[in-house]
Amino acid sequence: MVTDVYRPESPAGLAALECTASCIVAALSLSGGDPRYFLLGYWHIGYYDGMLMSVRNMKWIDLQFEYGIRFYLTSGSAEAVSSLLDEGGMAIVLCRASKLRFFPRSMLGFESAGFYHSILLHRRVDREEEGRYEVVDPVAGYAGEMTAAELSVASVRRNELVYCKLAWDAAYSRPSREVSLRKESAAILNGYRREAGRAFQLFCADVTASADWEEERRRTWAEQNMIALSAMIRMRGLVWQSYRELGSYSEWEAEEGARRAEDVRRGWMNVNLLLAKLGKRRPAGDLREGLLRKLEGARLAELELLEYLAARGGAE
Secondary structure (H helix, E strand, C coil), rough: CCCCCCCCCCCCCCCCCHHHHHHHHHHHCCCCCCHHHHHHCCCCCCEEECCECCCCCCCHCHHHHHHEEEEEEEECCCHHHHHHHHCEEEEEEEHHHHCCCCHHHHCCCCCHHCCEEEEEEEECCCCCCCCCECCCCCCEECCEEEEEEHHHHHEEEEEEEEEEEEECCCCCCCCCHHHHHHHHHHHHHHHHHHHHHHHHHHHHHHHHHHCCHHHHHHHHHHHHHHHHHHHHHHHHHHHHHHHHHHCCHHHHHHHHHHHHHHHHHHHHHHHHHHHHHHHHHCCCCCHHHHHHHHHHHHHHHHHHHHHHHHHCCCCC
């Protein structure tokens, strides 16, 4: 089950590059929430810094409807974060992974590409002692402590912390499962129709342009996209798993949804296979054309699954 993705004793990230989403799942699990409702709405695609990714900009993540959590990006001092934690909130702090003592050196490849990392602060160790926090880094597999001084060193901004505030609304009453399924399935379909075209257009333009790139640039671009797409495959699977577990689908509907989800998985795996070939040698034109066709196939497979989910809503 998706609810088993996060285990406090041995936290694990959802997928590569999905550090913020992994922190959100950890926060929801630690607070007794069901992270599957978050994953229902986590179907996104964008082309950022030369990579096709499922990662969502944290500015556009909404946790209010499903959890009654005010979630927004802000900045401030360690004292401000301490006050938030003392009031029952949590903070997802943006960091430089290379400055975290527990982050594996072998996993630092994307920091050089300009990507920040996220960790979750969920409690102060001792309210009588300033500056020590209980921290979870699902991607690094770390659950332990950090000091305010360590946070300051790892912060992406000098002399202050940049973080997403999670503040729970005590008066919140969550909607029914059926309402959540209808809302989230419609939202991800509409969002995909609105955003996917631009992302695919930019990616395809780089596929075409790669014919004139130096070998090192082409290989690096292909390898980074292979990692990003492997993460996307993982996230797509978790989204479908959430719908399958929460949706009251008939046996036929579940089987049909699984077939379409498998088409999505296979579509992206085919894209990754051709990316591997693209990165190994100077590609012929037919390889690039084949990659563009596989991309279109993956796009159509995704759209067909999203339309299927939206048409059924919660199903009964």
